[in-house]
Amino acid sequence: MRVDQRLIAEMIAPRARVLDVGSGDGTLIDYLYRTRSCDARGIEIDMQNVTQSVAHGLPVMHGDADHDLADYPDDTFDYVVLQRTLQAVERPREVLRQMLRIGRHAIVSFPNFGHWRLRLQLLTTGRMPMTSVWSTPWYSTPNIHPCTIRDFLLLCEEEGYVVQQWLAIDEDGARAPWRRSIRLANLFGEQAMFLLSRAGH
Amino acid sequence: MDISASQSIADGPVYTHRTVRLDDGLDLECGVHLAPLEIAYCTYGTLSPARDNAILVCHALTGDQYLAEQNPLTGKPGWWDRMVGPGLPIDTDRYFVVCSNVLGGCMGTTGPRSICAQTGKAWDSEFPPITMHDIVATQAKLIDYLGIDRLFAVIGGSMGGMQALTWAADFPDRVFAAMPIATSPFHSAQNIAFNEVSRQAIFADPDWHDGHYRDFDAIPARGLGVARMMAHITYLSEEALSRKFGRRVRHDAATAVPASSSPSLFGEMFEVESYLRHQGSTFVRRFDANSYLTITRAMDYFDLAAEHDGDLANPFRKSQTRFCVVSFSSDWLFPTSQSRLLVRALNRAGANVSFVEIESDRGHDAFLLDEPDFDRTIRGFINGAAEHAAFLAGER
Numbered sequence: 001m002r003v004d005q006r007l008i009a010e011m012i013a014p015r016a017r018v019l020d021v022g023s024g025d026g027t028l029i030d031y032l033y034r035t036r037s038c039d040a041r042g043i044e045i046d047m048q049n050v051t052q053s054v055a056h057g058l059p060v061m062h063g064d065a066d067h068d069l070a071d072y073p074d075d076t077f078d079y080v081v082l083q084r085t086l087q088a089v090e091r092p093r094e095v096l097r098q099m100l101r102i103g104r105h106a107i108v109s110f111p112n113f114g115h116w117r118l119r120l121q122l123l124t125t126g127r128m129p130m131t132s133v134w135s136t137p138w139y140s141t142p143n144i145h146p147c148t149i150r151d152f153l154l155l156c157e158e159e160g161y162v163v164q165q166w167l168a169i170d171e172d173g174a175r176a177p178w179r180r181s182i183r184l185a186n187l188f189g190e191q192a193m194f195l196l197s198r199a200g201h
Numbered sequence: 202m203d204i205s206a207s208q209s210i211a212d213g214p215v216y217t218h219r220t221v222r223l224d225d226g227l228d229l230e231c232g233v234h235l236a237p238l239e240i241a242y243c244t245y246g247t248l249s250p251a252r253d254n255a256i257l258v259c260h261a262l263t264g265d266q267y268l269a270e271q272n273p274l275t276g277k278p279g280w281w282d283r284m285v286g287p288g289l290p291i292d293t294d295r296y297f298v299v300c301s302n303v304l305g306g307c308m309g310t311t312g313p314r315s316i317c318a319q320t321g322k323a324w325d326s327e328f329p330p331i332t333m334h335d336i337v338a339t340q341a342k343l344i345d346y347l348g349i350d351r352l353f354a355v356i357g358g359s360m361g362g363m364q365a366l367t368w369a370a371d372f373p374d375r376v377f378a379a380m381p382i383a384t385s386p387f388h389s390a391q392n393i394a395f396n397e398v399s400r401q402a403i404f405a406d407p408d409w410h411d412g413h414y415r416d417f418d419a420i421p422a423r424g425l426g427v428a429r430m431m432a433h434i435t436y437l438s439e440e441a442l443s444r445k446f447g448r449r450v451r452h453d454a455a456t457a458v459p460a461s462s463s464p465s466l467f468g469e470m471f472e473v474e475s476y477l478r479h480q481g482s483t484f485v486r487r488f489d490a491n492s493y494l495t496i497t498r499a500m501d502y503f504d505l506a507a508e509h510d511g512d513l514a515n516p517f518r519k520s521q522t523r524f525c526v527v528s529f530s531s532d533w534l535f536p537t538s539q540s541r542l543l544v545r546a547l548n549r550a551g552a553n554v555s556f557v558e559i560e561s562d563r564g565h566d567a568f569l570l571d572e573p574d575f576d577r578t579i580r581g582f583i584n585g586a587a588e589h590a591a592f593l594a595g596e597r
Binding site for chain 2: 060
């Protein structure tokens, strides 16, 4: 399991109801079911991944974040997880709203477009930056809504979400030591991870 | 199975099916009380002491209970014997598998060929109209009789999937897991239309005799054969037909219309024509026209949402059943869009749903054929559900 997935799993209480949006090969929900006794389900857009997950006995359905969250009733889940996908959905704000409608908590991870290497590349070359995290050229990237950690925090504020926990991590998912300063995290964190809840919770 | 007698052409050969007879009968949705009720069934594997390892497999429109053994009527292997057996995806080393002939069928369960207790004569076309709920209620009586409180799983493709859904809707506490395959929560207008053409073909046969063909020692073989030919096209796909037959012409003097001295419009026969004729002619030997009409009508009536205030989520609210919905990409009879409708409703109900569309170019019939991804899906879903059942049992 990836290090960032382990960090996500650590945020989730045992026996919780979890929906992993973009569950990939099902690693996280398998882990949550086996080690934390969670009722963990997945939605995945890639059919091969779906088939592989179901063939491993995991409850995964074919679908995607933009179209399939609206069906669930309010408060169906304790946690709704969106890993490294927010930047690739059609309507990120709406997806977040749905996540926090159907779940009491949302766990969101995304690559930080505010990282210094990206800023430097744009400044010095005048071209769209390419790094190991942002590795596809602009004309073929699925990442249509990149944002920085500060952008995301601002959106949470506008939408009234409570940031219960956040951390910046490096590319491999290891925790980076920028917990105290948002400014530093936004400059040096390659990825960010947020645990959100609705106001009033 | 013994061939006890070979009666008239209309009755067809008579076999001794394994049957349970329930004298208290069944109240049908239409109001008719049907008694006695006979249910023909097959079982595979062993029921566990806790009686918690039973899987009910529901057959499709023209299927029967001979799931994983030689069919005594056709001599062919069981219709799903590549899926059900020791070590197979539906593993009879672990599970007790039950398959029964549907109500209204012609393989031993009460249907149009049965004797009506009131008149002492066969029902024939007077057999009361039945619904998917009646079909499932009949199966529930068999499950009661077998001493099974809750089914570990109900699995079925096509009309069998309608039954799996009906089980989950009508008996939510008796179904731990449900697998509706290549099916829909309602029968579409297009499918009703195909059924209607099938039925009109039967009615147009001079041997139909208003459904009392057996009194005339006849069967509406041409009508039923045409019905089957047309239905068979809907089970395939253009790709499958092209791959299998293309435009090849059959150069077999025995089956083609004899060449005469003058050129003939039908002097040659395309392979696809020959194939369909074969499908039609073998079908009429094993299936009863009145059963065909009764069961297709039950499919036409099927609309789970309409019965629940127009919301398909309603019958599944608070359902604890684990669902696995499977569709096939080239199935245009029960397309993926209808499975997706079902999945969305199950999500609205907050049910536990897996949903896979299997890539295949073989149309609706793909669920009966060798599709490795489909096999893996069935095996995985069953194993996952079993693990979860054991987990819940450990919790208790």
